Amino acid sequence: MMKMDFLTLFPEMFPGVLESSIMKQASEKQAVTFGVHNIRDFSFDKHRKTDDYPYGGGAGMVMTPQPVFSAAEHLMQEAESTPRVIMLCPQGKPFTQRESEKLAREHHLIFICGHYEGYDERIREHLATDEYSIGDFILTGGELGAMVMADSITRLLPGVLGNDESAKKDSFSEGMLEHPHYTRPADFKGWKVPDVLLSGHHKNIERWRREQSLKRTAERRPDLLKKLTLTDEEKKWLQSIENEE
Known part of the structure; x- marks a missing residue:
């Protein structure tokens, strides 16, 4: 304790x-x-x-x-x-x-x-x-x-949060800002939840979340990217984000 x-x-x-x-x-x-x-x-x-x-x-x-x-x-x-x-x-x-x-x-x-x-x-x-x-x-x-x-x-102490994995995926825990979250309803005032999150395809969902996390970090806290070791795929995502801008 x-x-x-x-x-x-x-x-x-x-x-x-x-x-x-x-x-x-x-x-x-x-x-x-x-x-x-x-x-x-x-x-x-x-x-x-x-x-x-x-x-x-x-x-x-x-x-x-x-x-x-x-x-x-x-x-x-x-x-x-x-x-x-x-x-x-x-x-x-x-x-x-x-x-x-x-x-x-x-x-x-x-x-x-x-x-x-x-x-x-x-x-x-x-x-x-x-x-x-x-x-x-x-x-x-x-x-x-x-x-x-x-x-x-x-909130980082064992057993405090209902799911200990929650703290591990918070913003900054992995060196980047956290990805966007959505919950019910799937369509609110015409604003829809991204299809990938409704697909049930866990590998694609994780990939989307990682990409969104990288995008949000690049947009809001580019200073954090200097401390990260990115995969070749993530570097391509980042280049794509920069090209969009």
Whole structure:
């Protein structure tokens, strides 16, 4: 069973996400346990203060190291295995499906959700094992990023999804965007499902899906194609797509 702990200044943000949908199902199936911890509870300051002015001046406040270290060390003392301590930060490496798959193999993750102008650098240097960013934009705090990561990781845990193959075929799992999906009715307002999907010919269906996945990737995320090893047939598909354009 995986354990995920969240260190936050705003624990009230988490219940709606952790107690809904796949996250709730994963917890009920005992694939994962979640713990949400208020960093203020670990502050030695009588006012439970967790921030201070930066040395050298400058705008904004900085998260002080003591409460964060104390909170993380408290969890580490109770841990059955060495946890990965993840700091949510705009300076971190991009969080991708590949990174999600790596983290899904861990037993214990601790997410540090930052606020204010940033962290005291000693948190980064001496506590965090990983730094991640969910995109090139700034959020008010790390809570939303931590929940995004937790959702992505949780759905990869064995037994969480009804069909484990679902996660393997998601966009990015195979390096490309996912193919289009259709369901009933076969004709909706004159918009019809492609004939190949109604044919029952599984080999042709898989070929169509792979081709559509390649086409969608070429149109929307051509940068991903540089990382792929394509077959000769797929290269012909790609050339055909480029010619159409």
